Amino acid sequence: MLIQQCGLCGCPSTARLCAQCASLLPALGPACARCAIPTPIAVEECGACQRQSPPFDAALAALRYQPPVDALLQGFKFKGRLALGVVAAELLAKICAPRLVDALIPIPLHRTRLRERGFNQSLLLARQVAQGRPILQFLQRRRATAAQSGLDSDERRRNVRGAFQVQGDLPPRVALIDDVMTTGATLAEAAKVCKKAGADWVEVWVVARRP
Ligand SMILES: [Zn+2]
Ligand SMILES: [Zn+2]
Incomplete structure (x- = not known):
């Protein structure tokens, strides 16, 4: 077998992550089916979703955003370590495979x-x-928004309001893809735009959900 380096700890490994690092990635666990926030037992809608329905209809996350998931996704995004992106994508693909x-x-x-x-x-x-499912590069950023990190949830909502423009029409059921969901403000804004463009079911697929 080809010996390479673990993408997280750098130890020699036959896989992109060594067994130890792979075992440390926290699965999401029980969560709200609507917004993927971790809950003590799995629920259709958490209290927050009951109080105010998000514009998306379901959310799936492979992992809980806590160490070493932060290192995994930051290495992928900010250091261009694409092998870590493959690890993240494989975990996401597993939970999204049955979605229609x-x-x-x-x-x-x-x-x-x-x-x-x-x-x-x-x-x-x-x-x-x-x-095999089609990928639509349907959304475009209308303007450069400030980074969402460091903003509270109201500021995040304001920051992304009107951020997207669209081209074309959408089929009935679509999935929005992103790496991390924190408050969900960006995904909510994107879901609203998708619904206006004809989608009647919008779900969210993310690698990691920040509790
Ligand atoms: Zn490792
Ligand atoms: Zn919820």
């Missing part, structure tokens, strides 16, 4: 950020989890 959607829609980066980074992590993830 007509198309996948990656959350776009604004072109200035795309230029800096060289790739859109959501598009790379979408390509690896598509399994």
